[in-house]
Amino acid sequence: MNFVPYISKTEIDEICARLGKQISEDYKSTNLIVIVVLKGSIVFAADLIRKIQSPVQIDFVRLSSYSGTKSTGSINLSKDLSLDIKDQHVLVVEDILDTGLTMSYFKQHLMTLSPRSVKICAFLDKPSRRQVPLEGDYIGKQIEDHFVVGYGLDYNEKYRNIPEILYLK
Ligand code: IMP
Ligand code: MG
Numbered sequence: 001m002n003f004v005p006y007i008s009k010t011e012i013d014e015i016c017a018r019l020g021k022q023i024s025e026d027y028k029s030t031n032l033i034v035i036v037v038l039k040g041s042i043v044f045a046a047d048l049i050r051k052i053q054s055p056v057q058i059d060f061v062r063l064s065s066y067s068g069t070k071s072t073g074s075i076n077l078s079k080d081l082s083l084d085i086k087d088q089h090v091l092v093v094e095d096i097l098d099t100g101l102t103m104s105y106f107k108q109h110l111m112t113l114s115p116r117s118v119k120i121c122a123f124l125d126k127p128s129r130r131q132v133p134l135e136g137d138y139i140g141k142q143i144e145d146h147f148v149v150g151y152g153l154d155y156n157e158k159y160r161n162i163p164e165i166l167y168l169k
């Protein structure tokens with residue numbers, strides 16, 4: 001397999017600083033529940049939350065839809081929230097928006113729990129792949145239709161620990 005360097009650590013740091021500033025300005029001193037979508041978002045979320053000035057609580061969910069590079073078409077909530085999000089501002093942190101199926105399913109699920117607001121922050125976005133209308137509120141970078149790994153993103157559970165983003169050639 002051939003991996004090509006795509007997004008450097010320097011660019012990643014710039015993205016996190018920009019998003020953190022934007023989120024801090026939007027929420028100011030309002031309490032915010034950050035929902036980290038396991039497993040891919042952990043690296044990005046760890047960087048991002050340290051750039052957010054607003055008071056933050058963290059929770060984790062596990063949603064799975066992928067095996068290899070192709071969507072299986074089914075989405076599964078295999079770890080649910082532990083915090084109560086009723087009347088709370090919620091920011092979902094996702095590694096990448098692809099078909100949009102995962103986030104649109106999850107957003108609908110969150111809405112049934114009566115949060116005050118729900119926004120989505122995704123490190124990467126592949127708008128050309130969308131199958132359902134879904135837009136992220138905060139996007140690190142829009143990319144072309146490449147399969148990417150590193151910075152938390154995997155190919156069959158591997159390569160999550162690579163510090164930058166590579167694409168598969
Ligand atoms: P969606 O439901 O198609 O938007 O799928 C989003 C999920 O698919 C992401 O959270 C990733 O786990 C996975 N995914 C989509 N594209 C890539 C990629 O290029 N590399 C690694 N995982 C990806
Ligand atoms: Mg994921």
